[in-house]
Amino acid sequence: MTTTDTQTGDIRETFKDFLASKGLRVTNQRLAIFDAAYGNSDHFTAEDLLEHAREIDDSVSRATVYRALPILTESGLIREVDVGKDYKFYMANKNATTFQAQVICLDCDKIYEIDAPFMEWYGKTVADKLGLNVESQRLQVSARCGGDPNSACQRGGKTS
Template identity: 40%
Template sequence: MTERDPQILDELENDLRAEGVRITRQRMAILSALAGSTDHPTAEELLSRAREQDPSVSLATVYRTLSILVEGGTVLRNEFEGTGARFELADKPHHDHLIDLDTGDVIEFSSRRIEKLQEEIAEELGYDIVYHRLELYGRVKKKP
């Protein structure tokens, strides 16, 4: 987790308010943990981070808050094979994911070559890409 971006924190808070959700100390701790995330935390990891600020945060409140933010499109819920649900802010620039099968680490990457190839394939098949996700699953290569 990194230093919390106050602008992101404000946006998350405003998104909850727009849904008619009361902003409690517990929810602010959850939002703060989300705003400071540079990884793809699970609900349990967000709970642990939020409890650093407010020990009274419950897992149920984390799940309810995440559900509202996912439904509102502010947060993305990723279902990576073998890792369970992981969450990230939706306003990040487009990127793809590489999932380490041994550690469960999720690595973000961007490749203009991959994007270009996907566009070429869609064009050849007579389609415009509206949305896509690319997930690669692998293991660190063993050194000889």
């Protein structure tokens, strides 16, 4: 299922409302960054986002992208995926109805999103037993394709 133009328009309005609630201006550059993020069907870096946003509005600066990413993340419209490198990946929260876990291929850096609805329950259960409130949680699995040419790894099982 893909996000329709109507859904994206509704989400764009949600982003505008979020900006207003934070006392931030709705600018063409911020909207171009939003459109670039939601136009991307895969994970992206800040530099990828800059490239795509500039295709929409060539006045978008690198600084504007780096300032917009925490705003988009705080709004819940995109999520940050930290894979333990010098940079982070991001992904638009499209059609995510359950908790998402990530499986990261260490050979090609591909990130696979996997539905993991049990994790929300597990996190809440563990926190409740300790008398705590869950602020955030994540499940990340780092894996290698193991030399299997039939694996989902983009390198097709090649390790060098």
